[in-house]
Amino acid sequence: MLKQYLKNILEIDKKDTSKIVIHPDVESRMYAVLSKHIPQNALDYCFRLWKEAPFHFKISKARNTCLGNYTFRDGEHKITINNDLNIYSFLVTYIHEIAHQRVWMEKGRKKIQPHGREWKEKFQILMTPLLSIKIFPENILIPLIVYLQNPAASSLGFAPLAEALKSIDEVDTNTIILKNLENNHYFEFRGQVFQKIELRRTRVLCVHKHSKKRYTILASARVSPMS
Helix, strand or coil, X not given: CCCCCCCCCEEECCCCCCCEEECHHHHHHHHHHHHHHCCHHHHHHHHHHHHHCCCEEXXXXXXXXXXXXXXXXXXXXXXXXXXXXXXXXXXXXXXXXHHHHHHHHHHCCCCCCCCCHHHHHHHHHHHHHHCXXXXXXXXXXXXXXXXXXXXXXXXXXXXXXXXXXXXXXXXXXXXXXXXXXXXXXXXXXXXXXXXXXXXXCCEEEEEECCCCCEEEEECCCEEEECC
């Protein structure tokens, strides 16, 4: 796992700014990182996507707001992905963020929706070579194919796919799916205590116990009920 962005990832030839040389040691480190987080049969493809259009890559601490993130700042493409994802969720998120990068490379700062038509089409194209039983278990592959017909901003926003992805995770017997918790009950989620208010489609409105601020958490999230 990388502890910080891979610095000096690219060496630009001053005589030819269009020529980009990737440091061999960075190549090997990137390959090693990917090999720990995605299915083996997807490794070469994912590594090739990075080599085609390199970006700074960071494995991030778990975030409540997103599974991954893409930014373009100071002339550099940067992608982060949460460290708590299983290999299949990580793979989908990795391609999700690369789709954002590729759209940016084609459209630049043109005003387009972050998860609009351009992103959907690019995501579908990039995911297609991975839609195989050799990469995804059947219980994930089937809802994934359905999800890709009209992909949403988050793979966890499509309940069948979210539940299939989470079924791979080791289940803690002391946890429960948030949507199955009764309203007004308190629960712990990622070290914080919340009160469940109500279900809103794919997310649940909750109130932080101490700050009283309101948040929405994915309905498929696993939480620890409090007595």
